[in-house]
Amino acid sequence: MKITSIITMAPITILASLPRSVLSLAFTVNSRTNTSRINAAKFILRNRPVPVAAIGNRSQLFSTKATTVDDSKTSEENVPSTKPQKTRNRRILSGVQPTGSLHLGNYLGAIRQWVDFQDRETEPFVDDDGVLVKTENYFCVVDLHAITMPHDPKELEESTLSSAALYLAAGIDPTKSKVFVQSHVSAHTELSWLLNCVTPMNWLERMIQFKDKARKAGSTESVGVGLFTYPILMAADILLYQADRVPVGEDQRQHLELARDIVRRFHDLYCKGNAFKKRCKKAGIPTYRTFTEPEAMIVSEGSARVMSLTDGKSKMSKSDKDDNSRINVLDPPKVIRDKIKKCKTDAFKGIEWDNPERPEATNLLDIYAAVQPNRSREDIIEEVKDLNWGEFKQLLADAIVKHLEPIQLKYKEVREDEEYLMGVLRNGASAANEVASATLNAARVAMGFTAYPAER
Numbered sequence: 001m002k003i004t005s006i007i008t009m010a011p012i013t014i015l016a017s018l019p020r021s022v023l024s025l026a027f028t029v030n031s032r033t034n035t036s037r038i039n040a041a042k043f044i045l046r047n048r049p050v051p052v053a054a055i056g057n058r059s060q061l062f063s064t065k066a067t068t069v070d071d072s073k074t075s076e077e078n079v080p081s082t083k084p085q086k087t088r089n090r091r092i093l094s095g096v097q098p099t100g101s102l103h104l105g106n107y108l109g110a111i112r113q114w115v116d117f118q119d120r121e122t123e124p125f126v127d128d129d130g131v132l133v134k135t136e137n138y139f140c141v142v143d144l145h146a147i148t149m150p151h152d153p154k155e156l157e158e159s160t161l162s163s164a165a166l167y168l169a170a171g172i173d174p175t176k177s178k179v180f181v182q183s184h185v186s187a188h189t190e191l192s193w194l195l196n197c198v199t200p201m202n203w204l205e206r207m208i209q210f211k212d213k214a215r216k217a218g219s220t221e222s223v224g225v226g227l228f229t230y231p232i233l234m235a236a237d238i239l240l241y242q243a244d245r246v247p248v249g250e251d252q253r254q255h256l257e258l259a260r261d262i263v264r265r266f267h268d269l270y271c272k273g274n275a276f277k278k279r280c281k282k283a284g285i286p287t288y289r290t291f292t293e294p295e296a297m298i299v300s301e302g303s304a305r306v307m308s309l310t311d312g313k314s315k316m317s318k319s320d321k322d323d324n325s326r327i328n329v330l331d332p333p334k335v336i337r338d339k340i341k342k343c344k345t346d347a348f349k350g351i352e353w354d355n356p357e358r359p360e361a362t363n364l365l366d367i368y369a370a371v372q373p374n375r376s377r378e379d380i381i382e383e384v385k386d387l388n389w390g391e392f393k394q395l396l397a398d399a400i401v402k403h404l405e406p407i408q409l410k411y412k413e414v415r416e417d418e419e420y421l422m423g424v425l426r427n428g429a430s431a432a433n434e435v436a437s438a439t440l441n442a443a444r445v446a447m448g449f450t451a452y453p454a455e456r
Helices: 031-040 052-062 104-121 143-147 153-170 187-196 201-205 208-217 225-240 250-270 273-283 333-342 359-370 377-384 389-416 418-447
Strands: 022-027 087-096 132-141 177-181 245-248 295-298
Touching: 087 104, 104 132, 104 153, 104 359, 132 153, 132 418, 143 153, 143 225, 153 177, 153 389, 153 418, 177 418, 187 225, 187 418, 201 225, 201 250, 208 225, 208 250, 225 250, 225 418, 250 295, 250 418, 273 418, 333 389, 359 377, 359 389, 377 389, 389 418
Parallel strands: 087 132, 132 177, 245 295
Antiparallel strands: 022 087, 022 245
């Protein structure tokens, strides 16, 4: 059984560049490694074969050739093989930081894309090789990444639950996808520490984003060690789920290259020779190397990036001190209308798309189109091309309010049902832990840690 993933959700377009507040992993997983280790760790992946009848129209993919039956053969020879069907799983893992309120960019660029994928690609199907393909979706709130800068504990707790509730309100279905909080799966922090001890300090000193963040904070002396080492936590996030291919923008390529370097160093130190094989045999796990080395899938920026309302050349960001720079998903209608009225425009006549001299016009049109997904660009530009900014802003505000209203109502319902929300997060963490713990166990064995004492 081979597990493969080819798609993930990312800001703005399905494969768009990721800010650090949005972690997104799409990957191929070698289940020869992971499934065996899950069994060895006494965790069970829910990978029961799906009957052909349950696949519907896709069952035709089992064979594209005509079959001729030789009646001279014995009846036993004509009986279809009972050999178990080969299966492979696509596993999707993606997450958003819970710092501050989730804004329109987070929703349109990430969460709504997750929902679209979940609803389109959940059903099992058979590929051209006759292999049954199933999909596992994991969407997490990456709260561990949210504490690399100073934070308010009370705000972190609420924003974590708020983010999870927004996932559900936006359409993530717990029967199709697992939703969990990153810190609820302890393998993330434990593997991060193990990898910290393997990674040379000068590798991290080369990380550009640390330098940028430290400069904004004033100096390296005023920021925590977590900001310095968070790329290792990111590597752990990827490696725990045996990521093979990870779509990233150029700004995240350096972090993926770090993960690749860590994998090579770990394998060179701990996964060679008879001693490694003996440790694996003693632990009852296969002697495969611990991690899958991830490959970068460099993707271009999407054409519908959601930019700041105060600067059409900068991304909409939760870290911007000016709240008028963004539309928060939970902003009341009046607040949304006021922000749109104040948003930056230009002095050109008419409204048009893709003029490099008019980034604000393009951004506002992108937002207008994104909250009306069933309309074409041609239809929209025909409607607005002769409007002035005051007239267009009213249309834009109305469209945003209308699009967010059902999400806000559903959010209120979910957030007020604490028992339901906690149940979803508990089930999601349990499912994620099954996968992550198997990889962590293999890493512990490779490094020579003493096994947990067996019960007598």
